[in-house]
Amino acid sequence: MPTDNTIKLNHIFSPIAFLYGIGVWFRNRLFDWGLLQSEQFPVPVICVGNLSAGGTGKTPHTEYIIRLLSPLYKVAVLSRGYKRKTTGFVLSTPESTSDEIGDEPYQMKRKFPDVQVAVDANRRRGIRNLLAFPKEKRPDVILLDDAFQHRYVIPSLSVVLTDYNRLYYYDELLPLGRLREPASGIRRADVVIVTKCSDELKPIDYRIMGGNMKLMAHQQLFFTRVCYGEIEPLFPQEAKPLTVKDIQRDDEILLLAGIASPEYFIKEAGKYSDKVTAITFADHHAFGKKDMKQIKAVFDKMTSPGKLILVTEKDAARLQNNPLLPDEWKKMLYYLPITINFCLDKQDAFNEMLKKHITTIQKNCISR
Structure with a gap:
C-alpha cells in the first residue's frame, strides 16, 4: 500500500x-x-x-x-480543451480535430458522436452557451x-x-x-x-x-x-483487425505514450510481448518532425514480422489527423482503449x- x-x-x-x-x-x-x-x-x-x-x-x-x-x-460535456489551437467557445462536430478541441474532448466525441462536446476555458460562458440552445438540443x-x-x-x-x-x-x-x-x-x-x-x-x-x-x-x-480492452486499429481501412491473443511473445511492440502516468500502459503491454520498447513524452504531447524521426529510427530497427506500434487512446486522438504521420505506419498502428470498474x-x-x-x-x- x-x-x-x-x-x-x-x-x-x-x-x-x-x-x-x-x-x-x-x-x-x-x-x-x-x-x-x-x-x-x-x-x-x-x-x-x-x-x-x-x-x-x-x-x-x-x-x-x-x-x-x-x-x-441529453448529456453535454464541457472541457477546457487543453492545448487546442482555437479560442473561446467551440462546439464540436463530426469534422472537428484534436487541434480544434483538444485531444481528450476529441476522443470523447469520437466515441460518443451523439453527445454534445464543447470546449471553453471560461466555464460559465460555456455553460450559458449550452443552455442557450433550442429546447430540443439543450442539455x-x-x-x-x-x-x-x-x-x-x-x-x-x-x-x-x-x-x-x-x-x-x-x-x-x-x-x-x-x-x-x-x-x-x-x-x-x-x-x-x-x-x-x-x-x-x-x-x-x-x-x-x-x-x-x-x-x-x-x-x-x-x-x-x-x-484495458481489446486493441483497435487507428486506421481500420488500412490495418487488419487484431486481438491481444494474436500477438506473439516474440512480436516487437513500439509503445508511444504522451500521458501523465505511462507506467500502467507499459506494464499492460508487457503482458502481450516480451519485446516492448517504450518511448514516453510529456502529457498532451504534440508529435512533431523530431518525434517522428525518433520513432522511425527505433521502429526501423525492429525486425520481427509481427511488429506494431501501440499508443494510448489520448495519443491516438493526436496522431489520427497528424500530417507528419507516415502512410506506411497506418497498417501497423493500434491503440489500447481503457475503461474503469x-x-x-x-x-x-x-x-x-x-x-x-x-x-x-x-x-x-x-x-x-
Whole structure:
C-alpha cells in the first residue's frame, strides 16, 4: 500500500511551493468570502476533477458517466480543451480535430458522436452557451471535465479523483509535489474516487485509506481500477483487425505514450510481448518532425514480422489527423482503449447515487 515515502518530492522547490500555497489559499478565500463571484445553473452540473496535476484518470471516469447517463438524458460535456489551437467557445462536430478541441474532448466525441462536446476555458460562458440552445438540443445534464479548481462555477455535484499510487493526502503542493491546491480542498468534494487501485488490495486496505482521508459524513467514497480492452486499429481501412491473443511473445511492440502516468500502459503491454520498447513524452504531447524521426529510427530497427506500434487512446486522438504521420505506419498502428470498474461491488451504488442526484436537482429546479 502506498505511503508518504513512495512519493517523489522535489524538495528544492519547497520555498516556491510555500508561496504558491499562499496564493491558492488567498484565491479560495476570495471565493469563500464572496469577493469573487461563483454562479449556479438550473441544471445538474457534475464536475469530474482532482486536486493534483494530471494522471488520475479523469477521461475514463467521465466516459463511464457518459455511458451511464446518455441513454437517459441529453448529456453535454464541457472541457477546457487543453492545448487546442482555437479560442473561446467551440462546439464540436463530426469534422472537428484534436487541434480544434483538444485531444481528450476529441476522443470523447469520437466515441460518443451523439453527445454534445464543447470546449471553453471560461466555464460559465460555456455553460450559458449550452443552455442557450433550442429546447430540443439543450442539455439535461452537463459534465465539467477537469474543473474542480474553476470556482466561478458551483457544480451541483463534485467528483474528485485521487490516484491510489499517489494519494492526495501524501502529496504536496506544486512544484514540490503535484497538488494544485492543499489537501484540505477535498472538503469541497461530494464524491471521492480512489482510482487505479491494485487487484491485490484487501478489505483492510480500503478501510485504512478511508480512515486516512477523514471525510465528512455527507461525502461518499468509491474505489476503481483500470481495465484495458481489446486493441483497435487507428486506421481500420488500412490495418487488419487484431486481438491481444494474436500477438506473439516474440512480436516487437513500439509503445508511444504522451500521458501523465505511462507506467500502467507499459506494464499492460508487457503482458502481450516480451519485446516492448517504450518511448514516453510529456502529457498532451504534440508529435512533431523530431518525434517522428525518433520513432522511425527505433521502429526501423525492429525486425520481427509481427511488429506494431501501440499508443494510448489520448495519443491516438493526436496522431489520427497528424500530417507528419507516415502512410506506411497506418497498417501497423493500434491503440489500447481503457475503461474503469468499481471495486467492492459498488458500481450499482455509484450509479444510483448519480441518478438520484440528477432527479433531485431537476425536481428542485422545476419547483422554483
